[in-house]
Amino acid sequence: MKKFTVVAAMATALLGSTAVNAADVEVIHWWTSGGEQAAVSVFAREFDALGEDKWVDTAIAGGENARSATLQRTLGGDPPGAAQFNISRQFEELAEAGLLLDLTPLAEEEGWKDFIRPAAILDVCEFEGKIYCVPVNIHSWQWAWASVPAFEKAGVPLPKNLDEFIAEAPKLQEAGVIPFAIGGEAWQIGGAMGVVMLSQLGKTGHEAIYKDRNLEVAGGPEVLNAIKIFKSLKTFTDEGSANRTWNDTTNLVIQDQAALQIMGDWARGEFAVAGEKPGVDYACIAGPSEEAYLDTGGDIFLFPKQEDAAVEAAQLKMASMMVNPQVQALFNNAKGSLPVRDDVDMSLADDCMKVGLDILKDPNRVIQGAGIYLTQDSIGQMDDLWAEAWANPDMTAEEIQQRFVDIIASAE
Amino acid sequence: MAQLATAKEDDAAKAAGRASGRKPFRLSTLMSIVGTTPMILTAVGVFVICILYSFVLSFTNSRIFPAFGAENFVGTDQYARLWSTGRWLVSVNNIWFFGLLSIAANMTAGYLLAVFMDQRIRAEDLFRSIFLYPFAMSLVITGLVWRWILDPNYGIQATVRGLGFEDFRFAPLVSADTAIYGLVVAGIWNGVGVTMAIMLAGLRGVDSEIWKAAKIDGIPTWRTYLFIVLPMMRGAILTAFILQCVGVVRVFDLIVAMTQGGPGIATQMPAVFVIQHITDRSNVGLGMAAATMMLLPVVVLLGLQVFVQWRANQAKGKAS
Numbered sequence: 001m002k003k004f005t006v007v008a009a010m011a012t013a014l015l016g017s018t019a020v021n022a023a024d025v026e027v028i029h030w031w032t033s034g035g036e037q038a039a040v041s042v043f044a045r046e047f048d049a050l051g052e053d054k055w056v057d058t059a060i061a062g063g064e065n066a067r068s069a070t071l072q073r074t075l076g077g078d079p080p081g082a083a084q085f086n087i088s089r090q091f092e093e094l095a096e097a098g099l100l101l102d103l104t105p106l107a108e109e110e111g112w113k114d115f116i117r118p119a120a121i122l123d124v125c126e127f128e129g130k131i132y133c134v135p136v137n138i139h140s141w142q143w144a145w146a147s148v149p150a151f152e153k154a155g156v157p158l159p160k161n162l163d164e165f166i167a168e169a170p171k172l173q174e175a176g177v178i179p180f181a182i183g184g185e186a187w188q189i190g191g192a193m194g195v196v197m198l199s200q201l202g203k204t205g206h207e208a209i210y211k212d213r214n215l216e217v218a219g220g221p222e223v224l225n226a227i228k229i230f231k232s233l234k235t236f237t238d239e240g241s242a243n244r245t246w247n248d249t250t251n252l253v254i255q256d257q258a259a260l261q262i263m264g265d266w267a268r269g270e271f272a273v274a275g276e277k278p279g280v281d282y283a284c285i286a287g288p289s290e291e292a293y294l295d296t297g298g299d300i301f302l303f304p305k306q307e308d309a310a311v312e313a314a315q316l317k318m319a320s321m322m323v324n325p326q327v328q329a330l331f332n333n334a335k336g337s338l339p340v341r342d343d344v345d346m347s348l349a350d351d352c353m354k355v356g357l358d359i360l361k362d363p364n365r366v367i368q369g370a371g372i373y374l375t376q377d378s379i380g381q382m383d384d385l386w387a388e389a390w391a392n393p394d395m396t397a398e399e400i401q402q403r404f405v406d407i408i409a410s411a412e
Numbered sequence: 413m414a415q416l417a418t419a420k421e422d423d424a425a426k427a428a429g430r431a432s433g434r435k436p437f438r439l440s441t442l443m444s445i446v447g448t449t450p451m452i453l454t455a456v457g458v459f460v461i462c463i464l465y466s467f468v469l470s471f472t473n474s475r476i477f478p479a480f481g482a483e484n485f486v487g488t489d490q491y492a493r494l495w496s497t498g499r500w501l502v503s504v505n506n507i508w509f510f511g512l513l514s515i516a517a518n519m520t521a522g523y524l525l526a527v528f529m530d531q532r533i534r535a536e537d538l539f540r541s542i543f544l545y546p547f548a549m550s551l552v553i554t555g556l557v558w559r560w561i562l563d564p565n566y567g568i569q570a571t572v573r574g575l576g577f578e579d580f581r582f583a584p585l586v587s588a589d590t591a592i593y594g595l596v597v598a599g600i601w602n603g604v605g606v607t608m609a610i611m612l613a614g615l616r617g618v619d620s621e622i623w624k625a626a627k628i629d630g631i632p633t634w635r636t637y638l639f640i641v642l643p644m645m646r647g648a649i650l651t652a653f654i655l656q657c658v659g660v661v662r663v664f665d666l667i668v669a670m671t672q673g674g675p676g677i678a679t680q681m682p683a684v685f686v687i688q689h690i691t692d693r694s695n696v697g698l699g700m701a702a703a704t705m706m707l708l709p710v711v712v713l714l715g716l717q718v719f720v721q722w723r724a725n726q727a728k729g730k731a732s
Binding site: 090242381388 | 591671695
């Protein structure tokens with residue numbers, strides 16, 4: 001027994017002595033495009049400037065791959081120091097299993113609950129009263145990016161909603177422009193379909209389906225209409241869309257080869273890197289509908305538990321740095337996203353971002369994405385369905401809708 | 413293969429045992445037992461225990477973590493869901509289609525290439541390296557390169573159109589009906605070289621006396637290759653075939669690099685389904701149900717082999 005206490009004392013002494021050492025914190029994320037790289041290097045720079053600790057960058061292309069790597073490594077006992085996830089239920093089991101560093105003391109000390117807006121994004125980080133992750137930005141899916149020169153070339157006014165766009169699309173085609181640009185990856189197709197769906201359903205319908213699992217709404221005329229729009233968008237795409245990444249697709253709009261892309265506001269970062277001007281070279285259409293709703297998706301960072309006290313101290317430093325107002329302003333300007341706090345100097349915000357900020361001020365215009373209400377499993381099933389429906393023109397709208405209803409009915 | 417060998421050894425040992433009245437025991441036998449024990453333990457641990465573990469997991473509703481609580485056992489729910497999932501059905505169809513096409517093409521082309529190499533050509537080593545090279549490449553690289561070659565915007569189609577053939581169309585990967593053929597092409601490019609190498613070794617293993625005899629009898633060369641030499645290379649053919657089968661069942665990286673299972677879900681494969689469900693979609697139960705289903709054909713084949721051997725042994729026993 002005596003021996004044991006001595007060993008314990010020695011161990012604590014050792015731990016105490018390592019706490020002052022610098023640590024390397026490995027960060028897994030999937031920010032690999034030009035605009036994203038610019039944004040993530042803000043974090044890396046600011047973190048390295050704090051002192052001796054080092055930001056070790058592990059960028060893995062593709063959100064799904066990056067998340068899988070984090071999950072597998074955490075389960076296998078070799079967790080990274082920090083990892084990016086979406087604002088969703090993707091990581092709830094890690095928190096439930098107690099594999100994540102508890103950030104509650106830091107959050108209380110800094111008063112995260114008082115300044116993080118909207119409050120819903122911090123709720124995602126909370127399990128059983130404890131906070132396990134840091135939201136770093138707010139992204140919304142509900143945007144269409146239009147090439148102004150392409151629409152001018154076809155002599156077509158910029159569309160205000162999807163019905164207008166579909167009516168004008170043949171003229172764009174005649175002018176030798178790809179009317180609708182999209183990459184054939186499942187998440188891009190699923191995301192675009194979510195946007196089409198929301199433009200038809202509005203907030204009440206959206207919540208009825210995903211939050212209340214109302215099967216009558218899921219089987220109703222609005223959803224059917226959304227599926228029909230989705231099917232007609234497919235007829236206005238180009239051949240090369242299979243397998244194209246989202247930023248290569250955005251690049252088609254930047255180069256005025258394509259007229260319109262539905263993509264979240266992270267696309268703005270690509271336009272910025274290319275030196276395009278909003279309103280002159282490209283237009284951002286919120287919604288795309290006259291009554292735009294925005295979801296508050298975005299990214300969070302979580303910090304898997306480490307055995308090394310020095311790394312833990314560095315993790316807490318990193319979490320604190322990520323919500324610092326100065327860093328938030330720099331990071332979000334590079335990323336094209338909105339900051340998670342409202343006391344940030346956004347004088348640098350461009351016109352597109354201002355439109356977004358105005359919409360987000362009205363709580364009736366803000367919704368929670370489906371990923372907040374459904375597990376990753378159900379989201380994946382929906383992605384599969386939309387991908388299949390997208391590639392297979394023989395599936396009737398009614399068939400697709402029936403399968404959508406089945407997924408909602410079986411969702412946990 | 414291994415079982416065949418051990419069965420023969422067993423027979424030999426039995427015969428030896430019958431002859432001397434008891435089993436001869438030497439130090440070298442002890443040494444070989446000691447030497448192979450770690451490997452046997454590993455094999456049992458890794459294969460048998462892990463397979464059982466996966467099998468049991470497939471009856472639970474585990475999400476990211478294995479959950480073995482009484483409340484987690486959901487019977488065959490995961491299997492019911494699996495077989496009502498369109499994507500899984502597509503995957504199963506694809507693996508048969510891809511497997512049959514690519515194995516048939518690989519075996520045929522591999523044998524023809526081996527025959528070609530067997531003609532005492534010049535620079536044989538160089539050719540062998542060239543044909544074997546694709547096999548040494550990572551399937552991810554293979555997939556990516558073929559994706560570019562087949563891309564309508566900067567691949568073969570764009571090149572030929574650049575030469576003035578405006579209506580030329582060759583872009584299998586963009587349509588759900590033809591994408592699987594694009595995968596088969598890449599699969600053949602990857603697998604044909606190694607098949608050729610094994611077949612060539614088999615060809616060289618055929619006794620030259622046979623060739624001389626065939627020449628004397630005035631049998632044309634092509635007939636010798638087809639009807640005399642081919643049946644004599646059973647071992648090489650079986651080896652190449654099994655290697656191909658293993659490659660097909662595991663096909664994953666090629667899909668991820670070339671099509672990501674698209675367009676739509678047209679080129680999904682079982683391995684992709686399993687990996688995706690036990691990782692990003694956090695549904696280990698369903699993933700394991702799918703993995704168990706992938707194991708099933710292998711188990712059936714093994715069972716058949718054991719049964720056939722048992723019947724053969726029975727027949728032998730009756731005869732002696």
